[in-house]
Amino acid sequence: MKLKILVAPIVFIASIVLSIWYIKPTFTEWGLKKDVLASKKRQLVDMQDKNEKVAGWRSIAEQSTDSKNVIFDYVPQEIKEEEMLDNLNLIATASQVILNDVEVKKVLTPPNSVAVATAPLVGVPTDEAVVDEKLVDNRIEVTFNVFGEYAKIKDFLNKVYAFKRFNEINSFNISTGNAQTTDGNTSAEAGAEETNTGLLKAEVSVFFNYAKGDKPVSSVNDGIFNTNFDMSVADSIKNSKNIEINDLNVGQSSGRDNPFTK
Amino acid sequence: MSNINLSTEEKKEFNTEIFKSAQFILTSVLMVLVLIYGVFYVWVRVIDNSILQVGIDYDAQKRNLVGAGNVNAEVFDLQKRMTLSKALIVKKSSADIILTSLGSNIIEGVSLNSVKYTAVDNKIIIDGNANSLFDLAKQISSLKKVTYFDGIIGDIKTSLGKNSGVDFSFAFEVNNLSI
Numbered sequence: 001m002k003l004k005i006l007v008a009p010i011v012f013i014a015s016i017v018l019s020i021w022y023i024k025p026t027f028t029e030w031g032l033k034k035d036v037l038a039s040k041k042r043q044l045v046d047m048q049d050k051n052e053k054v055a056g057w058r059s060i061a062e063q064s065t066d067s068k069n070v071i072f073d074y075v076p077q078e079i080k081e082e083e084m085l086d087n088l089n090l091i092a093t094a095s096q097v098i099l100n101d102v103e104v105k106k107v108l109t110p111p112n113s114v115a116v117a118t119a120p121l122v123g124v125p126t127d128e129a130v131v132d133e134k135l136v137d138n139r140i141e142v143t144f145n146v147f148g149e150y151a152k153i154k155d156f157l158n159k160v161y162a163f164k165r166f167n168e169i170n171s172f173n174i175s176t177g178n179a180q181t182t183d184g185n186t187s188a189e190a191g192a193e194e195t196n197t198g199l200l201k202a203e204v205s206v207f208f209n210y211a212k213g214d215k216p217v218s219s220v221n222d223g224i225f226n227t228n229f230d231m232s233v234a235d236s237i238k239n240s241k242n243i244e245i246n247d248l249n250v251g252q253s254s255g256r257d258n259p260f261t262k
Numbered sequence: 263m264s265n266i267n268l269s270t271e272e273k274k275e276f277n278t279e280i281f282k283s284a285q286f287i288l289t290s291v292l293m294v295l296v297l298i299y300g301v302f303y304v305w306v307r308v309i310d311n312s313i314l315q316v317g318i319d320y321d322a323q324k325r326n327l328v329g330a331g332n333v334n335a336e337v338f339d340l341q342k343r344m345t346l347s348k349a350l351i352v353k354k355s356s357a358d359i360i361l362t363s364l365g366s367n368i369i370e371g372v373s374l375n376s377v378k379y380t381a382v383d384n385k386i387i388i389d390g391n392a393n394s395l396f397d398l399a400k401q402i403s404s405l406k407k408v409t410y411f412d413g414i415i416g417d418i419k420t421s422l423g424k425n426s427g428v429d430f431s432f433a434f435e436v437n438n439l440s441i
Contacts, residue, residue: 220327
């Protein structure tokens with residue numbers, strides 16, 4: 001009977017022990033894990049939203065093949081030197097100027113390259129580092145000489161600008177001196193005569209570009225997810241650029257017994 | 263001799279009741295605490311499972327969005343290409359602006375020998391011949407009124423013309439080409 005008197009203190013002590021060593025830590029753990037779950041759910045919802053957004057982009061892109069091609073022509077994935085040569089030649093012919101001394105050079109450090117920075121994602125907390133993905137805008141410098149009248153050289157440069165592949169004039173030097181006449185005369189004495197005939201020489205440097213697009217989006221925090229998928233830029237290109245890119249066709253003329261003959 | 267009974271039966275019964283009540287209350291409290299602990303314990307395990315499930319779903323969504331070989335690579339490339347194109351398409355034709363501006367602002371009595379433009383330093387260097395210094399002054403004044411030309415950079419050089427008049431050379435700063 002006397003042991004009964006110990007029940008109350010033991011129960012009291014057990015209550016204290018249970019409260020301090022079991023309930024309190026479990027309660028704290030519950031609170032923390034509840035927050036973790038809420039955070040993870042927010043991230044999941046954000047991820048689902050991004051997937052839905054990108055699925056919408058894919059759907060728009062699939063329905064706008066023409067606009068997609070315009071954009072991939074404007075900033076191609078490859079250098080396409082042959083495209084530059086062929087089209088410059090066609091534009092020169094259309095503008096009635098003589099195109100000569102064409103050189104195609106890779107520019108290691110583009111002086112006027114456009115950096116397309118994208119804003120980092122804000123809002124959803126995450127432990128992943130924010131990666132600012134960019135499409136690298138590689139430049140190709142094409143230099144050449146053009147001979148012709150002032151108006152025709154101007155027309156040629158305008159047509160190059162209106163070409164449906166991005167390009168910008170890096171430099172030009174239009175001069176009367178040493179303009180090469182059609183018979184190949186480059187003598188200084190010809191200068192005065194050339195001025196009279198209006199024949200000018202333009203030394204031109206044009207930047208073309210390409211962007212490989214081989215740098216995939218690897219972070220869910222890439223700024224691209226904050227952008228709007230606006231294909232109206234294709235319309236801007238179509239409206240402001242009216243010189244079509246010629247589709248170069250090699251044809252059936254390749255292959256000959258002696259490659260040193262034409 | 264009379265006996266004095268000091269024991270109080272009523273008090274004894276009172277203490278036992280209090281003891282029993284206290285014992286009951288404490289036991290009840292302990293039971294409630296055990297119940298609370300049990301509930302939290304189970305709840306934490308449920309949350310653990312939920313975190314695990316959400317993590318699995320998140321990883322699946324992430325793989326679908328940016329994982330290796332995902333179906334979005336092409337549309338991401340297109341989106342970046344469009345952003346780049348938007349930045350590039352606003353650029354105006356520097357050649358057209360410069361040549362048109364020069365063409366419409368070269369005055370009578372002045373002819374050009376060369377026009378050199380470089381985008382990197384945004385300037386044009388003009389070489390030409392004027393009938394007189396007066397014509398050259400008028401020419402400079404005319405060019406200064408062109409919206410796209412900021413002003414003369416550096417020196418103006420003149421010399422007696424080889425055939426006649428005054429040969430000159432000066433550089434203009436070009437602006438607003440990308441607006």
